[in-house]
Amino acid sequence: MAEAYLRQGVLDHLHLDARAVREPGEARVALCERRFVGKVSLRGRPTKRFLAAVGQALGFEPPVAANTAAGKGGRAALWLGPDEWLVVTPPGSAGETAEALRAALKLQHCAVTEISDGRAVIGLSGARAREVLMKGCPLDLHARAFKAGHCAQSTLAKALVILHQTSDQPAYDIYVERSFADYLWAWLEDAAAEYGPAIVQG
Amino acid sequence: MFLIECPWCGPRDESEFDCGGEAHIERPADPAELSDEAWADYLFMRTNPKGRHRERWVHACGCRRWFNIERDTVSHRITAVYRMGRKPPGRR
Numbered sequence A: 001m002a003e004a005y006l007r008q009g010v011l012d013h014l015h016l017d018a019r020a021v022r023e024p025g026e027a028r029v030a031l032c033e034r035r036f037v038g039k040v041s042l043r044g045r046p047t048k049r050f051l052a053a054v055g056q057a058l059g060f061e062p063p064v065a066a067n068t069a070a071g072k073g074g075r076a077a078l079w080l081g082p083d084e085w086l087v088v089t090p091p092g093s094a095g096e097t098a099e100a101l102r103a104a105l106k107l108q109h110c111a112v113t114e115i116s117d118g119r120a121v122i123g124l125s126g127a128r129a130r131e132v133l134m135k136g137c138p139l140d141l142h143a144r145a146f147k148a149g150h151c152a153q154s155t156l157a158k159a160l161v162i163l164h165q166t167s168d169q170p171a172y173d174i175y176v177e178r179s180f181a182d183y184l185w186a187w188l189e190d191a192a193a194e195y196g197p198a199i200v201q202g
Numbered sequence B: 001m002f003l004i005e006c007p008w009c010g011p012r013d014e015s016e017f018d019c020g021g022e023a024h025i026e027r028p029a030d031p032a033e034l035s036d037e038a039w040a041d042y043l044f045m046r047t048n049p050k051g052r053h054r055e056r057w058v059h060a061c062g063c064r065r066w067f068n069i070e071r072d073t074v075s076h077r078i079t080a081v082y083r084m085g086r087k088p089p090g091r092r
């Protein structure tokens, strides 16, 4: 890992900090980059033994229901497939999370890979956040179908994304491959323009 | 545009999927024993029915899993979705 003072967010070149407002106030859409979110790819068949070992390492079991997320203490596991999860951690703790998973899963057939820098995370929230997503995403995002605790892989403005709804506000975390982050940010600002988006601290 | 029922994710937009062509084509057990013609038939020749067709699809922009679909090539009506390794449902 790079020295902390050398680390740069994926969107730092946009100088979002300088545009960020302290109080988003009445903004109907708020956008931010969540910098340095830790990410660990976890693969394995969800046997009882596997789920228990992961539960021991994380403090919660990974969800087996498709397109749902579980979490505790700042960490979450997002279902990506029947034998695949994305474990997200606070900045700087992906390494220790991966180590804990490897130790708990010792001798089990699995794969634990730190992939923190592969994707950027864009936070999108506010009363009209859902409408912004609906402009470019084929998912059924109606509050009845997609709620807090749901996640899905899909496309947003043709970019592959992992979408995680973190609250019913609504608020979403959008995981996008690093090289698409600049493009997707520009698209989001444009799509949100009619709602007067506020850029906030990540 | 139509909806495809991913066996894992449920109904999703067609744009999230890729089609992998005809399903249930088995690799010959002993390719060395085949004539060039039989080998070419296995590699390249596919049925192209007007009507029900069994195809492999992958949820490329979603869970990235492969599965089988029975689809009417005229109406696009999907009459069955079943996982890899499962037998196709009997024709009605």
Ligand SMILES: [Zn+2]
Pocket: B006, B007, B008, B009, B010, B059, B062, B063, B064, B065
């Ligand atoms: Zn799927």
